[in-house]
Amino acid sequence: MSPNYWAVVPAAGVGKRMGTNIPKQYLPLAGKTVIEHTLDSLLQHPRIQAIVVAVSSEDRWWPECLPQDKERIIRAPGGAERCHSVSNGLECLLSLAAPEDWVLVHDAARPCLRREDIDRLMETLHGHPIGGLLALPISDTVKRANAEGVVLETVNREGLWRAMTPQMFRLEKLYRALREAIAAGVQVTDEASAMEWAGFSPHLVEGYPDNIKITHPQDLMQAEDFLKRQGREG
Template identity: 55%
Template sequence: MKQPRYWAVVPAAGIGKRMGADRPKQYLPLLEQPVIAHTLARLCAVEKITQVVVAVAPGDPWWSKLSLPEKVHAVDGGAERCFSVLNALDALQERAAADDWVLVHDAARPCIRHADIEHLINRLADHPVGGLLAMPVRDTMKRGDAENQVTATVNRENLWHALTPQMFRFAALRHALSHALDNQQLVTDEAQAMELVQATPVLVQGHSDNLKITHPQDLPLAAWYLSQQSIDT
């Protein structure tokens, strides 16, 4: 039986308004390289990944300035994450088999550990659905109203922070995203799309240093994580 291949998809068409910067957050400097350069280097270092498809905004002026690994291929992204991922899957359609695996990873998560990607791949290799890296919630959770007043304390038992990569079979993920969009549901991650077609993704515990750069204070923290990881290895 032919072994499934592994493909990575990186949605990178967002503008990152919360950073308040002069460019999308994936192009901000981090240890003398753009954030996305670290992210792509981590994915390309995984031997099992055949290709990394990056969905970038049409006319993106920063993308062409990057020095890219051979594994990386770009396609046009969309207005929302789900459109970008679906565009990338469409670009892979002629090469990917239905049961190949797709790992979708945020462009602004440059600290993903190689060991966590390998753990995700190995943990889900024989699973019928797939799953995602995640971290159990540690803090007390509060629900607030429109004026940021507490309305309830939420039981944190069995609550997880969803991370990336999120890994699903090619055909199943493409169907799930298409189904969500056909029903006017702009899902915020791939696991949500799978849930909408009654699939049950697996939560695979990763590490908390796999942070998503969202606010200015995240950049120095990411730099510290990267420096610590390089020391550890």
């Protein structure tokens, strides 16, 4: 029997760099909120069974942002850091999914995800024992600087990629890797880093560059332009 596909969206962050009084995932964008666009991109894919959204217990905006297809949305408790939110989301899936099922972990603040990127991720990794992630090869010149912003060196960009989401891994392997990394006090910035720490080698799948993460105020204007080009205005 073929494995099923599920999604986890960590959405407990506050987005301090945006400088707004509400979390960035609830900011208005092209007729909806950021997170509504994000969830729509996942809900519209026919192979994704359900989405677990990890939300802070103090979140007062979430109920207003439930999409129409809310039957496929499961709320999980958010955590102090992204890794804790993802771990909580995976724990919710343990009673619903098989250990070898695929889980796509996607940032709440990446509203421009294309169907083609999800398809490419699934098609590339469907027989892979571990999984992988969407990423982009780095094309810019990369500088390493000190705390004062002074250049220390130019970094060789050959073989360097910029990690994106979704990151897709087998449920049990990812859950175990995250839990063990958290218990060991390892700094886990994404799911792939937890898998790497556990001794696995994730596969990189090149994605579209318009799958941007909303981090700064100017990102909203760029995201709106991308959504209009994709025909996804609210």
